[in-house]
Amino acid sequence: MESEKLTLAIQKSGRLSEGTIELLKLCGIKVSNEGNHLKALAEGFPLEILLLRDDDIPQYVADGVADIGMLGMNEVLEKDKKIDVVKYLGFSKCRLSIAIPRDAKYTGIESLEGKRIATSYPVILEKFLEKKNIKADIHSISGSVEIAPGIGLADVIFEIVSSGGTLLSNGLKEVDVIMKSEAVLVAYPNLTESKKKLLNKLLFRIEAVQKAKSNKYILLNAPENKLNEIVKLIPGMKSPTILPLAQKNWFSLHSVISEDDFWNVIDNLKSAGAEGILVVPIEKMVL
Ligand code: ATP
Numbered sequence: 001m002e003s004e005k006l007t008l009a010i011q012k013s014g015r016l017s018e019g020t021i022e023l024l025k026l027c028g029i030k031v032s033n034e035g036n037h038l039k040a041l042a043e044g045f046p047l048e049i050l051l052l053r054d055d056d057i058p059q060y061v062a063d064g065v066a067d068i069g070m071l072g073m074n075e076v077l078e079k080d081k082k083i084d085v086v087k088y089l090g091f092s093k094c095r096l097s098i099a100i101p102r103d104a105k106y107t108g109i110e111s112l113e114g115k116r117i118a119t120s121y122p123v124i125l126e127k128f129l130e131k132k133n134i135k136a137d138i139h140s141i142s143g144s145v146e147i148a149p150g151i152g153l154a155d156v157i158f159e160i161v162s163s164g165g166t167l168l169s170n171g172l173k174e175v176d177v178i179m180k181s182e183a184v185l186v187a188y189p190n191l192t193e194s195k196k197k198l199l200n201k202l203l204f205r206i207e208a209v210q211k212a213k214s215n216k217y218i219l220l221n222a223p224e225n226k227l228n229e230i231v232k233l234i235p236g237m238k239s240p241t242i243l244p245l246a247q248k249n250w251f252s253l254h255s256v257i258s259e260d261d262f263w264n265v266i267d268n269l270k271s272a273g274a275e276g277i278l279v280v281p282i283e284k285m286v287l
């Protein structure tokens, strides 16, 4: 059907919003949210956007009210609904950690035995403790978990830690990272074939954006007698482009290199005789 749309649930405002809007923008999708509405319009892709609290996104997607959603993996695991995680998105990275009063002792997970642990992630914590065969008393609270030890409600907390500043001001220290989280794309498990096609189209765009982010375009000059060696160092997507320079026996090579081994490759190129190396970002990459 020509007019079919995918319904995408995103966080209305908070620590996921910026990364979500930025990713959609790089995928050629502009979200206009005028006013304080539950729905927003998208340009550049057949999407209908629902603006929700992140806590509500798993249920909306599990019920099929939203076809897809973007939220933190921590919230996906905590809500434990029947939804598919289809893509890790690489933003809103954070960690869920155990923190204890500054002067308290901690020698490892076994130190949690018999303790009162305050958290807003009781499901994740319970599963973790069960796996480690540790019995503790979980106090589920929804906000300001960091104050729990100070007011005598708990001995330990299990929470998202960002800078550590909140911990410090509450006399706490981080002692163990239990899980790392980032934003993910989730989907209703029973999407119709036509909606699956739309989802694949969106995934294609997200993958092109992600590939572009992890690669750089590289240009360099090299004398003819060094070309063979240099070509081997920057194989690129198929093989590098070689263009003659105005100066005799000199060439310009263009290729793509991965962000991961960027500095190694640059060092090797220099030793191999490359000059005038330019590295520029890539906006989209389609293999
Ligand atoms: P809502 O009003 O939508 O329920 P919230 O207060 O639950 O919002 P936020 O603080 O906006 O949530 O965090 C949303 C998500 O962003 C978290 O579930 C987590 O995945 C991620 N996140 C949390 N803290 C950070 C951080 N310091 N840096 C990056 N990502 C974070």
Ligand code: ZN
Pocket (backbone or CB within 6 Å): 053, 054, 055
């Ligand atoms: Zn929330």
